[in-house]
Amino acid sequence: MKIDEILQLVDAVSKSTLTEFKYEEGAVKLSLKKTIKTVPAEAALEPVLTIQAPAAPNQPASSPANPAPAAAAASDPAGEETVSAPAAEGKIVKSPLVGTFYAAPSEDAAPFVNIGDSVKEGQVLAIVEAMKLMNDIESDYAGTVAEVLVENGDTVEYGQPLFVIK
Incomplete structure (x- = not known):
């Protein structure tokens, strides 16, 4: 099985309502879980x-105010x-794949961008690691970073908003 085919499967499972997918072909075994x-x-x-x-049965479930x-x-x-x-106001940069979000190129490096930074279209904002491959997340917009919606090391889903650019 080729990498492109695996990435297509990951994308298809990410877009679907499936929570688990297993595939076997000869010696190749692939298991995807959301x-x-x-x-x-x-x-x-x-x-x-x-x-x-809720942890205790006598306590009401917590919920956001005014959903x-x-x-x-x-x-x-x-x-x-x-x-x-x-939804937050501004232009939203979304994750193009499922994986782990990294705000910086390495643990000891400064983040690619911080709130208030000016960004250009095509500028790298973060990295999403999927299947041991590091994928640059580039800005689709020029503007200022208004919000970073995920934390470093968080698991992100396909289409999940990552940044707000104003």
Whole structure:
């Protein structure tokens, strides 16, 4: 199986509602799994918010204040609930693939960009690692970085907003 074919499978699984995919052909075995990261309710400004069931049965479940009317909620098998938060204002740079987000080229290096930095179209904003391949995330827009929507080392999904450029 070629790398391009594997990347096409990763993209197809990322876009689908599948949570797990296994493929075998001869000696090649491929297993893809989606995981949903849990984010505290205080992070209501995040584009995607995951809330765990309450720890104590007598306490009410935490939820974002004034959820958007169009907020979609879905349950996954692990008992977590996903809620979409209102979109941030500005131009959104989204993740083109599933992987691990890195704000800097190495652990001891400065981030590619910080809030308030001016960016040009095509400038590298971050890296998303997928299947041990480092993929540059380039800005589709010129402007100023208004928000960084993910933390260094976070797992990101296909199409997940990463930056707001104004």
